[in-house]
């Protein structure tokens with residue numbers, strides 16, 4: 360099984376299924392295609408029909424799109440409990456992951472993931488609205504379902520893979536969650552937990568040693 364990914368430094372979409380596969384204990388190799396180069400599209404097309412990474416090559420098929428790969432891993436490795444076991448938690452965990460997958464355009468645009476960056480940025484009105492929504496979601500899910508651990512639904516689960524790139528943006532751009540509804544630091548503590556996860560630390564280590 361091979362996961363085609365972009366640069367560790369930039370590729371938020373690649374990071375998600377990579378974290379999910381690691382959590383599942385799957386054995387996989389990586390094919391890295393460097394982004395933002397003249398031959399990027401041509402190289403990705405050698406692996407993936409969408410001309411986008413990530414893509415998972417498994418059993419003669421190519422599964423493209425981070426969500427499709429994550430769903431496949433959840434199906435293939437049920438023992439990894441990638442979705443919460445309790446029905447209501449599971450329904451909402453899917454909503455959270457899908458909202459991230461299809462939303463938060465302003466945050467993505469103003470604060471692209473770059474694991475080499477540490478700066479301070481004043482969020483635009485649109486980015487501030489995204490931050491308020493994220494803080495509200497994080498606080499609600501942590502309050503309702505977070506008792507079993509420091510992650511969104513307690514133990515690490517699928518939405519955490521989707522929100523780890525958000526956590527890196529909060530840190531890279533010094534985004535102040537308290538100013539967006541997180542007065543007592545519940546959402547920030549969740550962000551900190553994502554950034555301390557051993558699999559993320561391994562991804563970050565690779566990003567930091569990756570040649571420019």
Ligand SMILES: N[C@@H](CCC(=O)N[C@@H](CS)C(=O)NCC(=O)O)C(=O)O
Nearest residue numbers: 370371372399411412413424425426
């Ligand atoms: N919705 C897709 C988005 C994938 C995507 O936009 N990937 C970017 C890199 S993070 C890409 O492949 N860009 C191609 C390029 O830069 O030429 C997914 O979830 O997999």
